[in-house]
Amino acid sequence: MVKVSKSHRASKRQTSAVGDPQISSPSNPFMRLFNYGHQYRKLIWLATICSILNKLFDLAPPALIGVAVDVVVKQQNSIIAQWGVKDVFGQFFIISFLTVIIWILESVFEYAYERLWRNLAQDIQHDLRLDAYEHLQELELAYFEERSTGGLMSILSDDINQLERFLNGGANDILQVVTTVVIIGGAFFILAPSVAWMAVLPIPFILWGSFAFQKLLAPRYADVREKVGLLNSRLVNNLSGITTIKSFTSEDYEISRLTKESEAYRRSNAKAIKLSAAFVPLIRMLILVSFTALLLFGGIAAANGKISVGTYSVLLFLVQRLLWPLTRLGDTFDQYQRAMASTNRVMNLLDTPLAIHTGDTHLPTDTVRGEVEFKNVTFAYKDRLPVVTNLSLQVQAGNTIAIVGSTGSGKSTLVKLLLRLYEVQSGTMTLDGIDIQQLELQDLRRCIGLVSQDVFLFHGSIAENIAYGSFDASDDQIITAAKIAEAHEFILQLPQGYETIVGERGQKLSGGQRQRIAIARAILKNPPILILDEATSAVDNETEAAIQRSLEHITVNRTTIAIAHRLSTIRNASRIYVMEYGQFVESGTHQELLDKSGVYASLWRVQSGLR
Template structure:
């Protein structure tokens, strides 16, 4: 009955999750990426305001020299009737001395605020990218395995590296450009209307068109750069996958084939960039034409106003100069918006990662490792991988503390899944798993995993020394403890013969070592951890007979007085288990000791017969 009901329940759960995901995407999709970034960086708001104020003051003093030039012209032309003379300084030389002093102050302040804003923005960009990368990585570590199974390593690397770097580049330069252009428009526009209100509108004619065009370009560029980020993610994924599988590529002489696939992904990335570049490149020439129109109109009509005496020659010279300072920086908006849109596309991808809900939450019941007895119980446990039929059906299993049980069965029967459920790498859908009578979903997740030592057939060694890999997870271990663990795992002798002994670099994924050597280092790692529960998941499946015998000797020593779960295809390695469970299609079909199962002459007996080569003989 359960076999037919479970898929229906699971489908309902999947539909519910997908609906929630869609609604979540709708919520985040309606929020601008800059707003999402600003909400994330609440702790940086003070530094952002300080940097923005420094940028604005730098631009204010940067715009002052043209005013000083106009004032100097005014002194030359009007002499005792100049603007400075109105303050009681009639001597012309003294007026120039005052101008010189003001010029020095202005240039010094401009330089000071340039130093301040550059330091603030650059430090801010470094701090945000550092914190964002760590937050994104730490969030990734909390996500369930299913998330990683549905995504490529290269794609995730693209988010953690390239996307965050795009954001850093924008904060390092683009943010300041936007603030300074805005400050330029505000300061000069205000000055124009104060000094020459009758002709100020001539310079301001292009402004609405430029601003409106910028917003339009931004809207058009947004989906193009979103596609660019997606294409570079696919390209990074391809490259990462191929570098990991370089041995397979070489052994199947597939270099040309993989070169073609990388070229296709790179070509797609190039095309998506070309589409964005085609649009963004048109922005600057259009802005230049609008700037030219505004400047030309003011050049003619402003000049006539000066001749007719409506404005002074000094004022006209200032206005004609700062009109260029107002309009020409707008031509850089194309590059700034290009950088901005790339950063916003990357921001969305990083924030989407941070917004991914954590399915496996840490429990709140602490269980110190010294208090763990190791009694494990599965109670009517049911589990299915996403979009699949249940792989475990109402399974119950009781493992007494300190005992060794073995689980055997055909590939895909669900053996390794039980290990993942016990470690809470996935959450069960129905039922309960307890450790010492406590529901593992209520146990502190760190305490749960700390008390379990996993030795898997898929050994992963990190790029580093042999000693570092043995001490992984027990980072405070001494050299003596590391060597003792290696001796128990029967790894000390081969490690001693390595070029640098325990300081030998094993290479990425331990590629400089043989499979058996990697396996023994993994066992030494578990021994050093000294957990009350040991899980052996096909720990000897990929080694030769001699290595298997060595590993088996070390396993017999480390499983004493520990709760041990051994998953194996080779029945000879688990014949001494206290109880052996035979698993098929997510259920236990029989159980007992090795001798009891042979006497039944059913599934286990047939497996033993095949592996031992016994034909038509009494099982012994």
């Protein structure tokens, strides 16, 4: 089988992202898929040849039946007798021998094409899903904010599976129908040109009708794929928020909303089914006309001696082999249209241009000093006013600074900009004097450890979650990190200790426990720059004290940027910046800011209960 390496997928994604006309320009979904799968062309050709050969050998037995009838009727004057075999037994022996060979070859090529097409389907869906997911990972956060998780899941799962189902059987069906039409149509004109037109007369109308149905079905199945994406989005959203649904007793409300989405999907499918279901009955009427005409006029021709009885029997058999497979075009085109609608959605995802590109400057983590500087940075989310305006900030290597301010002032946005999860509109950010846009993205993000308020734990064991990002860490290193984060004791009290499964998003653990796991993860990563984004805002006082003790250990000789609402957690920072409306309005040490009696002093008095 043809396999695609990770480097090949990466280069292909980059090519697609910049809009290579050979990949992204064709509007026809089939051509988009064909251009995508160029590395499979040898395999496709091989599968195609096996499909055609299988059909050729599948069509041979009717011809042998005609030859056998000819032997019975003419005996020493049959076709085989003209080859020099006059004995009737010898003639039937030859026919029997050819039958065995043909059936064996038909079976061999059926096995071959089944295996080739189905493995090809598996290879393409495997690589397409990985390509789509890898490209999705490289898109900026704004892309995900504008789309639902369920809709993206529908593309990565259901749409790609739809394409797989077509490649499993639909492609072979089309090839075999075309082969049947060419071979049997040619045989009719060779054996009985006077009545051949009766057999082939409906074919142009069937093909025309098939393409007409295809055009009518295309928009209907595009709508079906859109509706299933919305339905999946609703399901994912509700399953993620099941606690909220239960706590607000809104089960009936959510069922009604899901019913609405499911009904829209059902109605969309019903429109497509209404049209596609009419295809086969209409084709059957055309076939009836052709078969009846051949039965009548072909029989008269045989009775008058214009064609042999063997030829007449072969024609009657072949006309069914020619026309009845055309009824399957309805199902085949149905599969095709579903697959092409899905292909468009997947290819549109792959063609989404990358807004954030990696630089080419390599910066090993062990060489990073940790000096960070923002220079006149301005940033706004899409279609919104600037969140950060002409902001400048310099953090010396090894220092701990804090940024405080009201909700929405832009504090967390600075973290996202430093990690290049978004791109600034103007200004520059540097790490050790190097513009971060020039750095390789992975190098930049490897040297930054983030502990946020919204801790995400993956479904897996505690040990796996601590070692996430440091996948080669030993058990001793994991335990050491947990001890520094003051997580070791509560982990040992769990049923399976470090092998305890935390559940999806870590739902089996408390907020404080999840936070300490996140800190242990950052400790194990051992980054030269540590960012604490509201790391203690959602925990109780006892947990906060434990987290603060662990943070005192890991911030030593490390550049630390702490973002906090609780001023008590950052009072020992070397410098505190107060942020309002995307700008720094105050800065200084804790005592200096209190002496200024400004915004910080006011916040401190409120939190300290002094007013």
